[in-house]
């Protein structure tokens with residue numbers, strides 16, 4: 001176990017060691033069976049999730065939930081004054097971008113945008129070493145755990161510690177050097193991880209030959225499809241224990257030609273694994289696709305891919321309503337990253353058009369400039385209210401915004417990255433977030449208003465613990 005980031009030192013200890021102040025305690029599970037009894041537990045029912053009292057959750061030695069039922073016998077962990085929720089899932093993260101936090105907020109020419117920000121990101125990429133990549137990833141994943149995020153879809157495209165062009169002897173040992181850094185950081189932080197293995201081949205869209213990768217982009221490079229799938233197999237072997245798995249990803253239409261995206265997706269369907277892609281985050285991508293393919297990017301994917309429920313499009317900021325409806329009908333998830341889209345000034349996805357067609361949502365912390373799942377969910381709804389000048393854009397069948405946002409932040413994310421988590425039910429992973437019901441901002445909650453009170457009224461400091469597969473981090 002590596003040292004925790006300075007901001008956490010003295011606050012939290014890991015795996016059963018009490019800190020010097022005695023204010024924080026965590027328990028280690030996983031090797032033995034546990035029974036957890038919180039004052040309130042969020043359980044699934046026919047009408048969606050609800051809080052119930054007097055519930056014990058049994059966790060097996062395999063890290064999965066064995067049973068959920070009345071608390072009859074003494075528990076191994078009693079969470080008084082707390083509510084137990086399914087853990088939050090960030091379905092889209094680039095952990096290393098934590099290194100840009102606070103560093104891209106000066107605008108010397110008076111204005112910024114996505115592409116100047118991308119130059120700053122490439123600058124960070126050029127400085128990465130395996131050690132630095134591990135350090136930044138560990139910081140991100142540890143912050144996630146402390147924010148109640150128990151699983152992450154790490155959209156992993158920075159792969160090589162050197163130029164990564166595969167053509168020089170200096171590449172030896174540098175190619176894919178960052179893969180193990182990220183996997184090790186996730187293990188060290190104790191977070192569940194789907195490593196979204198990204199294909200990145202070219203430097204832009206073109207009608208004939210696509211521009212080659214240059215500069216820092218060479219660190220992203222996948223030479224060809226054979227190399228992509230060889231690496232996929234190798235990553236599957238590197239994933240240790242039940243907490244790590246691999247998904248298929250084409251970075252974007254800017255980085256992979258459509259014929260290759262179509263073949264990668266078909267193979268992901270054949271293998272039964274999730275497929276993610278950045279889609280229509282910036283208007284330039286649509287302009288380029290119309291010039292090169294005579295189709296909008298979403299139109300092109302809908303034509304060329306047999307999209308199903310394992311498909312997640314990230315952002316869809318500028319996607320046309322008819323394409324949003326078609327994505328919804330195909331079963332796709334859209335992963336929105338409200339704090340990132342706000343930070344980068346991307347724009348706002350037309351969520352009502354997607355939802356009215358039954359579309360499914362997840363959230364992602366993306367550039368990890370802030371790790372605050374409640375804030376992500378609140379702003380997911382608020383930007384829609386601002387854009388559409390109405391209240392209540394993301395609702396469940398009963399018209400409840402709080403419950404639906406909570407479901408999107410847990411089960412929605414778990415489904416997007418292919419995990420058996422996101423609900424407190426037998427057979428699911430024992431991944432939980434713990435809410436401090438005695439926090440002043442929770443004053444006045446009721447079982448009926450809990451979800452909305454939490455999402456719209458509480459800061460993320462009410463999340464006082466998390467559990468992944470039976471391993472707890474609790475702030476007392």
Ligand SMILES: [Zn+2]
Pocket residue numbers: 092094155278314366
């Ligand atoms: Zn992204």
